[in-house]
Amino acid sequence: MKFNLIVVENTFEVYALLVALLFGGVGIWVGIKLFTKNKQLIVVEGSGTPGLVDEEKIKELGISKREHEVLELIARGHTNQEVAELLFVSPNTVKTHLANIFAKLDVNRRTQAIQRAKDLNILP
Known part of the structure; x- marks a missing residue:
């Protein structure tokens, strides 16, 4: 009963909180996708065919x-x-x-x- 009263009386604040959480989560996800690079390590030493390099x-x-x-x-x-x-x-x-x-x-x-x-x- 008390929960119903809180939600009904503060509907705007509850929706604002949910929207803020949603945008915060999306912002974190976008930040991770944009700023983490897929690093690829290539070992150059010994990569050529042996005997062909003078x-x-x-x-x-x-x-x-x-x-x-x-x-x-x-x-x-x-x-x-x-x-x-x-x-x-x-x-x-x-x-x-x-x-x-x-x-x-x-x-x-x-x-x-x-x-x-x-x-x-x-x-x-």
Whole structure:
């Protein structure tokens, strides 16, 4: 009986509370969906086919291990942002690595770098 009186006397407040709870729940759900990223870990080391990569040529060109990792990920079609996320570095660091790779391979574009790297057998 008392519950009925509370609900009947305070109908607006009860509905307002229910709406507030609903919107709060929806807001939390949307926040979780928007701000949690699906992280994908790609192990670059050892990902190539053994024997097809010319390690001596990599050393001769002066390409660092990290630059080679960036080159492999770019060859797989990843964007600078994706490479940065996968390697846990900033996009500017990826751009710096790419500039170094371009200079060492004497190319101007990503596609040229990938093709030249494949021609030199430094990418599988």
